[in-house]
Amino acid sequence: MKGVMRFGKKGKLNPRYIGPYRISKKIGNVAYVLDLPQVLAAVYPMFHISMLKNCMGDPSLIIPIENIGIKDSLSYEEIPVKILDHQVCKLRTKEVATIKVL
Numbered sequence: 001m002k003g004v005m006r007f008g009k010k011g012k013l014n015p016r017y018i019g020p021y022r023i024s025k026k027i028g029n030v031a032y033v034l035d036l037p038q039v040l041a042a043v044y045p046m047f048h049i050s051m052l053k054n055c056m057g058d059p060s061l062i063i064p065i066e067n068i069g070i071k072d073s074l075s076y077e078e079i080p081v082k083i084l085d086h087q088v089c090k091l092r093t094k095e096v097a098t099i100k101v102l
Contacts, residue, residue, distance in 0.1 A: 025033040030049045085100040 019034075021034040021036055023032045024035045024045075027033060027046065032047055032049065032052060033045050034047060036043060036045050081102040083099055084102050087098055089096045089098060
Protein backbone atom coordinates (compact mmCIF):
# COMPACT_ATOMS: atom_id res chain seq x y z
CA MET A 1 0.00 0.00 0.00
CA LYS A 2 3.05 2.30 -0.11
CA GLY A 3 2.40 5.42 -2.13
CA VAL A 4 -1.41 4.98 -2.24
CA MET A 5 -3.19 8.22 -1.39
CA ARG A 6 -6.32 7.79 0.69
CA PHE A 7 -8.75 10.15 2.39
CA GLY A 8 -6.55 10.50 5.45
CA LYS A 9 -3.77 13.03 5.76
CA LYS A 10 -0.75 12.41 3.55
CA GLY A 11 1.10 15.63 2.99
CA LYS A 12 -0.04 19.23 3.25
CA LEU A 13 -1.54 19.67 -0.21
CA ASN A 14 -4.15 16.92 -0.26
CA PRO A 15 -7.89 17.58 0.04
CA ARG A 16 -8.79 16.49 3.52
CA TYR A 17 -12.56 16.85 3.60
CA ILE A 18 -15.13 15.58 1.13
CA GLY A 19 -18.81 15.52 1.78
CA PRO A 20 -20.94 16.45 3.76
CA TYR A 21 -22.43 13.08 4.71
CA ARG A 22 -24.96 12.23 7.37
CA ILE A 23 -23.92 10.19 10.42
CA SER A 24 -26.08 7.06 10.55
CA LYS A 25 -24.75 5.39 13.71
CA LYS A 26 -22.42 6.15 16.61
CA ILE A 27 -20.15 3.29 17.68
CA GLY A 28 -18.47 3.83 21.03
CA ASN A 29 -17.13 7.25 21.96
CA VAL A 30 -14.88 7.92 18.98
CA ALA A 31 -16.25 6.02 15.94
CA TYR A 32 -19.09 6.91 13.56
CA VAL A 33 -20.71 5.19 10.58
CA LEU A 34 -21.57 7.54 7.70
CA ASP A 35 -24.19 7.26 4.95
CA LEU A 36 -21.91 7.28 1.90
CA PRO A 37 -23.24 7.40 -1.71
CA GLN A 38 -22.86 4.48 -4.14
CA VAL A 39 -19.89 6.22 -5.79
CA LEU A 40 -17.93 5.63 -2.57
CA ALA A 41 -19.15 2.06 -2.04
CA ALA A 42 -15.56 0.77 -1.98
CA VAL A 43 -14.72 2.97 1.05
CA TYR A 44 -15.40 1.48 4.48
CA PRO A 45 -18.11 3.70 6.06
CA MET A 46 -16.73 3.72 9.65
CA PHE A 47 -14.55 6.72 10.55
CA HIS A 48 -12.71 7.90 13.66
CA ILE A 49 -13.89 11.20 15.09
CA SER A 50 -10.52 12.82 14.27
CA MET A 51 -11.20 12.27 10.53
CA LEU A 52 -14.56 14.08 10.66
CA LYS A 53 -15.32 17.78 10.72
CA ASN A 54 -18.54 19.45 11.75
CA CYS A 55 -20.32 20.85 8.69
CA MET A 56 -20.82 24.58 9.14
CA GLY A 57 -22.41 25.08 5.73
CA ASP A 58 -19.37 26.82 4.19
CA PRO A 59 -19.30 25.68 0.53
CA SER A 60 -15.61 26.52 0.14
CA LEU A 61 -14.70 23.66 2.52
CA ILE A 62 -16.68 21.06 0.56
CA ILE A 63 -14.83 19.35 -2.29
CA PRO A 64 -17.10 17.67 -4.86
CA ILE A 65 -16.43 13.97 -5.49
CA GLU A 66 -16.36 14.51 -9.26
CA ASN A 67 -13.27 16.75 -8.97
CA ILE A 68 -11.26 14.21 -6.97
CA GLY A 69 -11.46 11.40 -9.54
CA ILE A 70 -11.18 8.40 -7.21
CA LYS A 71 -9.89 5.31 -8.98
CA ASP A 72 -10.81 1.71 -8.20
CA SER A 73 -7.63 1.39 -6.13
CA LEU A 74 -8.89 4.28 -3.91
CA SER A 75 -6.13 6.59 -5.13
CA TYR A 76 -6.26 9.95 -6.87
CA GLU A 77 -3.93 12.25 -8.79
CA GLU A 78 -2.92 15.66 -7.45
CA ILE A 79 -2.75 18.41 -10.09
CA PRO A 80 -0.91 21.65 -9.19
CA VAL A 81 -2.63 24.83 -10.39
CA LYS A 82 0.08 27.45 -9.89
CA ILE A 83 3.13 28.28 -7.76
CA LEU A 84 2.24 30.78 -5.03
CA ASP A 85 5.58 31.27 -3.27
CA HIS A 86 9.20 30.15 -3.57
CA GLN A 87 12.08 30.52 -1.14
CA VAL A 88 15.45 28.91 -0.47
CA CYS A 89 16.49 27.91 3.07
CA LYS A 90 20.25 27.86 3.56
CA LEU A 91 21.63 25.16 5.84
CA ARG A 92 25.27 24.66 6.75
CA THR A 93 26.28 22.68 3.68
CA LYS A 94 23.32 22.83 1.32
CA GLU A 95 20.37 24.87 0.18
CA VAL A 96 16.77 23.56 0.33
CA ALA A 97 14.13 25.10 -1.93
CA THR A 98 10.57 25.30 -0.58
CA ILE A 99 7.65 25.93 -2.92
CA LYS A 100 4.05 26.73 -2.00
CA VAL A 101 1.72 25.26 -4.65
CA LEU A 102 -2.01 25.83 -5.16
